Amino acid sequence: MNKMLLLSPRQLLFLYIGFSLVYISGLFIPLMENDSAQHASMAMRMVLNNDFFNIYKGENPYLDKPHLHFWLAAISMKLFGINHIAYRIPALLVLVLGAFSTKKLTDLLYENENTSYIASLIFLSAQTIILSAHDVRTDAVLTGFIIFSVWQFVRLIKYQNNLSAVLAGLGAAMAFSSKGLMAIVIIGFCIFSYLLYSREWKKFFNVKIIFAAISFAVGIIPVLYAYHHQFGEEGIQFILFNQSMNRLTANGFNETSPDYFFFFHTLLWAFLPFSLAFYFGAFEKTSFFIKNKFRKTEGIEFLTLGGFWLVMLLFSVSKFKLPHYLNGLIAILSVLTSAYLFDIYKRDCIKKIKVLYIIQLVIVFLAIPGLGLLTYYFTGIQNLFFFILCSIIYTYLLIYIFKKENVFKKYVFISLIFSIAVNIYLNTQFYPVLTQYQGSLKMAEFVNKNKIEKERIFMLKGSEPWAFDFYTRRNTPRIEENRLNKGNYLVIYDEDLPNLKRSYRFIDKENHYRITRLSLKFLNPKTRSAQYNTIYLVEITN
DSSP: OOTTOSSOHHHHHHHHHHHHHHHHHHTTSOOOTTHHHHHHHHHHHHHHHTOSSOOEETTEEOOSSOSHHHHHHHHHHHHHOSSHHHHHHHHHHHHHHHHHHHHHHHHHHHOOHHHHHHHHHHHHHOHHHHHHHHSOSSHHHHHHHHHHHHHHHHHHHHHOOHHHHHHHHHHHHHHHHHHOHHHHHHHHHHHHHHHHHHOOHHHHSSTHHHHHHHHHHHHTHHHHHHHHHHHTHHHHHIIIIIHHHHHHHTTTSOOOOOOTTHHHHHHHHHTTTSHHHHHHHHHHHHHHHHHTTTOOOTTOOOHHHHHHHHHHHHHHTOSSOOGGGGGGGHHHHHHHHHHHHHHHHHTTOHHHHHHHHHHHHHHHHHHHHHHHHHIIIIIOOSOHHHHHHHHHHHHHHHHHHTSOOOHHHHHHHHHHHHHHHHHHHIIIIIHHHHGGGOHHHHHHHHHHHTTOOGGGEEEETTOOOHHHHHHHTSOOOEEOGGGOOTTOEEEEETTTGGGOOSOEEEEEEEEEOOTTSOOHHHHSTTTGGGGOEEEEEEEEOO
């Protein structure tokens, strides 16, 4: 076997098939509240009203995230029907583009095909990316187009290709149209870092960059038109300036975390199973550049490290922090991590890889009984075929651990197989059970099964059971209590029921839990019932 291969062609094929199963199985999970079900209902409204230029959250104009994610989801639902599979298809396709772009960018930076394949697999294995493919928000679309744009900009610089200039600008436009100006900041920081070290400024600032600028300007016209159509000049000002600044300063948002290291420790789970390898690589590469005083060295790139530090420092001073904000950076971290693993492999840094390998083994051997307990106490065996498949993969993983093999190769392969096994389990055993604790979903199923007249169903102003909206395929009107008529149905939470001044009778009652905020008390069957809220369907009788 070629000493420069960390994974053989057969292993690469096996891993890509494994991750295909992970991502495809995620298509079938019921939607989670809040954001995923909320965004799906917003895209559904576009389909039902045949109105793609006005965007609403419930019945309120939505002046926040741009339209592209909602447009893509709505088009998919137009083609394939209003269901959670159709809602997720665009996000999955753009993540595939992201994995492909990660590979192609790595090819440009390192000219080692095995390094580039592993970079794309690391990207696909990152826990936050897998989550973004089924708990779909704007981040999956954002992530794919960011790395696509970065790849095309580097290709433009290296080869002065006109098509790359157009595609780079278009990719940046799509990223901007997914989440606003912060996408351009990430792309800009990465390209700036590349130019700072390569000193190829003249290859960037020439007539071809005009093609990229024109392509970007044309690409954002639909979103700008939509904002102006619904919000006028305020909408244009918001998306071009205020949206990202509001999040950085928490203007209009509740400050989430004053911790300047929030994103650094978030990476420990978000970039599993390669988070420690990334930290090792980032530390060593930072030390290398400092010691060498940033002198240009053949075979070394600064795009990934410079992009990481600039983005992380900016995000860390933000007063509004959420874990999924890191998603747009994951592909860049994947390139850096893959390159680092190949570097220590070439230099035969056996002590470093053994530390990483031993820690990974500890995680693997803790996860196996952990998932066993989860199965026993929470999920049971939901899908026998996939449960057996997970068991086979884990058995193969354990056999491979004890196989006589180069420790560098074992570390990479075991880490990726572990990610596949865990996430097939989560997607086919855990999440399908977890989502059944969403009372809004169960109530939608009750309404559909009992053929309750949906036109008579209402919610109070401010209610947000988005899964109920989506799975009844109707934007349930939110109204004031005094507008309810006798014979109307009302969806209402237990906290609001005591304040209801109308006479009513109970039609349905469902336990409800905010499943995106898991706790040990919820997972423990002995304390679970105390964690529930309740959602009711009542009929107004007077």
